[in-house]
Amino acid sequence: MVNSHPEWKDKQPYKSIIEGDKNYLINDYINNHGKELMKLVVTTHSGMTLDKFNTDVQEFMSSSMHPKYNKKYSETVYQPMLELLEYLRDNEFTTYICSGGGNDFMRVFAEDVYGIVPENVIGSFAMNSFEQVDGSWNIVKQSDNLFMNDGVTKPAAIAHRIGRIPIFVAGNVRSGGDIGQLTYSMTNELPNFQLLINHDDEVREFSYSEKDNASINAANEGKWNVVSMKNDWLTIFPFK
């Protein structure tokens, strides 16, 4: 798309892609909730039919490898979390994923990878359109009024999509992005449970903490259950 947008040469986040500046996007992901990265995503997907998008995602998922583990992305999932999802479903819970990832993107693999059906995938989104493309009706991806599913907007998305307050929420330490939905589950009048995964295993995964320690502080205050990946998880990934 760069050819028809010469102004992108000097405009972020496009500039970073043209110049191969990975650090710009890594910094955006870590310190800015990936908001600039998401702009790239919606700009490049807008106007594409959902069918074409789904095919592209499938191709990406079956051909791309995680640079650290040299495994497909669909394999770099946490084995204990897969077991937890299964355990919950076996006990009559309905399981959802509520993530900053694109709603349409995650739906392509969420059922295979997490056992979560499309209607239970809650992600960032723009409302798509329904229109005729080459004579047949299609859902076409759009980018207007992009809703970023992160932080305090996650409870809003859960309220919008489910219309009930969850009684069990698990989140990650990363950018404080799960504090909102963990807090939301505490407003349920029924008994409720909060689980926070701390990424502290530099050998088997990554070790990092938030600059402001916000998620751990919120966990201490709310008496949430904090899991240390290093000390509490025997296995991290389904592969060895």
Next chain:
Amino acid sequence: MVNSHPEWKDKQPYKSIIEGDKNYLINDYINNHGKELMKLVVTTHSGMTLDKFNTDVQEFMSSSMHPKYNKKYSETVYQPMLELLEYLRDNEFTTYICSGGGNDFMRVFAEDVYGIVPENVIGSFAMNSFEQVDGSWNIVKQSDNLFMNDGVTKPAAIAHRIGRIPIFVAGNVRSGGDIGQLTYSMTNELPNFQLLINHDDEVREFSYSEKDNASINAANEGKWNVVSMKNDWLTIFPFK
């Protein structure tokens, strides 16, 4: 709210309420998909907690009567459609409602009245917020980027909420507002079924047709099943 908005005296749709001009809103509902009516709804509800809103809807539903039948609105539902919903669920269908009504509004009674759970209610919406009100966290109703669920936007809302194409859609003749979702179900690769309810019973309900006859024309073209309320329905309402 009129006291703090003196400019509404000369501004529609607010002017119609101040002047008691029912015809303005009836005309908007019939000929303009109720878009002005919806503006009133979102303006008056914006800033209210979802809990307070739900309580208000419950009170409205238990105290207001339909002017023609002198029955609660929750009773003025179509008996054959209730039976159809039950029949579908008995045969392993998941049933949804996809309507121009407010998402939050319909959820208050959809389970009791239609047997449709909150997460399966698809209506007009604005993304609400999650914020502290008087020291406790709440979902608060908002009005930005209002999504009107009508016509070609219904398939977009179905794609957004469910992420699958329906194989069975039932709609009404009124303003062509269900042509979109009926058409969408035809794009499913699986066998699919379209049902259009024609309101032609002036004695037991209402008799009207669309100015442009768009829904009936689309039904003929798409070979949809058209139900005549007058000739095909033995019973209209659960009450006598």
